[in-house]
Amino acid sequence: MERVPILKIGDILLVSIQLDMSDQTAVALQEDLAQRIVDTGCHGVIIDITALDIVDSFVGRMLSTIASISKVLDAETVVVGMRPAVAITLVELGLSLNGIRTALNVERGMELIAAAHADELDYQLDDEPDAETATP
């Protein structure tokens, strides 16, 4: 069985799917990615599907599952590079890709993850007791 490589770039894991995946390969990617998120502590996952001719219900479900798993592991998933014909077909098939963030390309995907992570840090800082007002 072939495996999809997972690259680490800074705080982001990048998965560029370049082959026509069998269902087994798709399931393996799900498991590999969960492990890599835990091993690296990355806060973002970008899945580039530019090279995919089709996204059927199995791959669509895999993308949703990866998004859910990564969320539980404190990482944001963005799917990038969907072809127009794939988007049209997905909608007609009836697949809604629940919970999946999308961006047009890898660059915008990285911006989205950076923004989401910055919001989260702000939120955590706001949560801490305010040092300035606490001291007389």
Next chain:
Amino acid sequence: MTTGVDLGQPQAQSVRSDEDVVRVRQLVRAVAVSVKLSLVDQTKVVTAASELARNTLVYGGGGSVEVTVVDNGRRKGVQIVFADSGPGIADLDLAMTDGYTSGGGLGLGLSGSRRLVDEFQIETSAGTGTRITVTKWSR
């Protein structure tokens, strides 16, 4: 695909494994390109073939797929037959409903792929299995 294959002739592919589903997709794409389907229509028919070939494998216990070029005098098209000798579909109306699944899927395979093709025929019975014929015409 090996070169020298005459896509004008019916092409058969057995469906016994995950990798065979990938081969079905590649075969259908090659034939769809050869009859000059638009990119969107190629994508639709390959997606439908992927769903139905997976059904043949998962629910039918494996079977075979045949891809044929059809011509109605005005237009060319791709016709695909998915046949298995599995348990058949007990309640066809229910199986064709969006979101219904007897397995662990999303329940979009049958109902969704019917929307992606121009013609969709299904014959199923408990003794003989399931046979689905779909056609996509060039525009």
